[in-house]
Amino acid sequence: MNPGKTFKYENRLAKSVVSSGGLSATEALKRAEAAVEQVREPTLAEIDASLKEIYGLGDDLQGADTAGEEALQRMYACANRVVAMGGVFGLGELGQAAYSLCELVSRFQTLDRFHWNMIRVHLDGLKLLRNPADHPAAIRTEVLSGLRQLATSVN
Numbered sequence: 001m002n003p004g005k006t007f008k009y010e011n012r013l014a015k016s017v018v019s020s021g022g023l024s025a026t027e028a029l030k031r032a033e034a035a036v037e038q039v040r041e042p043t044l045a046e047i048d049a050s051l052k053e054i055y056g057l058g059d060d061l062q063g064a065d066t067a068g069e070e071a072l073q074r075m076y077a078c079a080n081r082v083v084a085m086g087g088v089f090g091l092g093e094l095g096q097a098a099y100s101l102c103e104l105v106s107r108f109q110t111l112d113r114f115h116w117n118m119i120r121v122h123l124d125g126l127k128l129l130r131n132p133a134d135h136p137a138a139i140r141t142e143v144l145s146g147l148r149q150l151a152t153s154v155n
Contacts, residue, residue, distance in 0.1 A: 036088065043085050047094075050078040051126060054101070058123045067114040075119075076105045082126075093140050094129040097122065100147040107154040118150055 023031070057075045061067050079098040086095030101122040108114050125147050132140055 040089055043089060047082055047085050047089075047091065048130075050081045051130060054078045054082075054126065055123060058119055061114075061116055061119060064114070064116055067108065067116075069109070072105050072109055072114075076102055076109075079105070091130070091132070093132055093144060094126065096144050097125045097129050097147055100144070100151045101126070104151040104154060107151065111154065113154065115154075118154070121150060122147055 054075055057071050057078075061071055079101040082098035083095045083102065086092060086098065101119075104118055104122060125143050128135060128143055129140060
């Protein structure tokens, strides 16, 4: 039986990383941080625009016994954008509150229920957590805990 032919595979990416002239970990981290800083202001503006839309939808729903499906879908989409962007820019707690709002809206949609006051509490929580430095950590933790409990109570 003939032995098989052996081919040596060269991974060019690995070779470029280990060869001289590649980026050091420190330099790569600096570049990544610079890239994040470039998008900080536009992303924070997008977060604020999403929050503004959520607050506007909340105003539209205020006092309603039932919520329109379209309004809930838009609220969910806006809150989901906040979840996706918040943590990158030091707004992780805001993202958690937005996640709780998504959970609440999803439960409302699934169970065909709606309670305006539960939405209102989440809107207040989002407003508080948009500027976390203005509030002690213990308060922010309690707010998040309350929002999670409220969202999971809908069943």
